[in-house]
Amino acid sequence: MTGTQLSWDDAAGDEALLAPADRLSNWRAFVAPLAAHREVVVKDPEAVRLARDVVAVFAEHSALSGLTRAQLLDLLGPAGRGWPVPVVESRLGLLIDMGFLEPYLLKAHQDRYVVRPAGLAGAFAAERLSLYGGVDELVGLLDRTRELFELADPDPAKALEALQDCRHGLLVFALDLQRQVANATLDELIRTQRRHDRTDFPEQVVALNGLVTRAFSGHLVLEDAATALIEAAQFYRQALLAAVGKILDNGGGSLNLDVLTPAEYHQLTRTAGPEQLGHFGDQLVADAPSPWVDGQAIVDTATEYVPSSPTKGRPTPPEARGDSRSDPFTSLEEAEAHEAVRRQVLVEDLLAGLTENDVTAVLEDQGWPAAARTLVDLLACDEDPKVPVRVELAVPVRVDSTATITYLHRVTLHLSPERGDGG
Incomplete structure (x- = not known):
């Protein structure tokens, strides 16, 4: 590896997009505070791109009085941006009903529209969620909070609320990182870590804490809020380091080449030497593929096969031996006797002269599978x-x-002398 880390832009592109299901989940969570029912978000994530195309069409082709619906159908349809006409008609109707597209004149039966700027912000926010999963919103929140404290006379109430919002945001991201470290696949964890790798939240929080001290020195409530924000940033950093550690441990052990993006591997081919690149193939196993045979080929071969010897002679009977050690029943009895002695010794060791003893700690210390063997022996003795x-x-x-x-159940071993007589 080179000492220079690739920039985020080098790894951006289609591989940086979340999976379609994750994109839809993020969008549903994003609009949940505004939604009136659960089906408010589209089911096909590709349909969201049409809103960006609408913005582009208005920016490039709009006249002073906006665009008509017929013009939009032409510019967005197969001859324009390539969208199917039914999709364009359905989405335009929704965008008009929701206020994304507004009539140029607020009169009845107007057919010329313009884009409402709030809709433009929504289209861009949806794109950011597709790439970064909401990390950018916390970056913006920290930036706005810093600007608030840089004012000549910041409002203490607004300052406190902003610090609490930043703390809550960091804690939510840290808890999500913890959950993914425990449950996510390596590929999902890599994507999550890359989205967070472009941030410097701990450094921003430290700088913000200095601004709080400068603007509100001696204000105990705000200083406590700033301290709590630093603690949240430290918690977030610990969760992020745990994610990176799991990626390196599992990625290196499994020779997973997805640990780096294609752009980063491309950068390595241009900057790294043979010694740095050679370790990727040190433990790879290559073998010639086995011949592929289908079921019909096996049937045809079996049908054409003619055995070289159609009959077989009777096998020679084994000679009788007088040695009792060859008797399987004798061997079985000896094995059972040996097993009984071994279990008797095990029971005596575990009881240690007591009439009853809790052996749960012994099983825990043995670990798996030795504990399983011990438990099976004890249950056999019980039977x-x-x-x-x-x-x-x-x-x-x-x-x-x-x-x-x-x-693990708690396991207690009891001495029962009345069972020893075979009753």
Whole structure:
């Protein structure tokens, strides 16, 4: 790897887009505060691009009095931007009903339209969500908060609200990073980390804290809010470092070439030497492909096959041996006797001279699969009436995702002398 990190623009493009399902989920979350019902967002993410094309058409072809609906159909349809006519008609109707397109004159039966600037902002915001998943909105919030504190006489109430909004935003992103570190696939985690890699939230928060101290020195409420914001930034940084660590650990161990973008690999081919590039193939395994045979070829071969020897002679019977060690029943009895002795020793070790003992900690220390073997031995002893022990499995089961054994009942071993007589 070179010491210079590629810029975000080098990795931008179609590979930076979220998956269609993720884009729709982000858009639904984005409009949820404004929505009247759950079906307010389109189901096809490609349909959102038509709004950008509408903006482009108005910017490039609009007259002083706007564009008519017929002109829009012509400029956006197959002869223009390539959209199917039914799609254009349906989307234009919705954009007009929602106020994205407004009549040029506020009179009835007007057929000339212009783009409302708020709709333009919505189209650009949807595009940012497709690329960065909302990270840019937090960048903008921090910028606006910094500008507020740079005023000659900032309003304390607005300043406090802005600091709290920034803290809440950082915590939401940090908690989402934590969730993805625990549950997301490596590819999803790489995409998320790349969106966050273009930010410098901790540095911005430190600079913002200096502005708070300068503008409101001695204001305890605002200073506490600034301290809480720094703590949130540290929490966010820890979550981001955990994401990077998981990517490097899993990507390196699995030789996953998706850890870098195509643009970054292209940059490496131009700047890195053979020694730096050679390690990509050190552990790759190459083998010639096996011959491909379909089912019909197997049937045809079996039909044409003629055995060289149509009959086989009777096999020579084995000679009788007087050695008792060759008797399978004798071997089985010896194995069972050996297993009984081993389990008896195990039970005595676990009881340690007591009449009952909780062996849960022993199983935890053994780890998987040794604990499973020990538990099977104990249950076999419990089933054997000749072994004077009883096993108690507590209910409910204990679940601990951080333990060596995730699911485990509390296991207690009891000495039962009355069972030893075979009853």
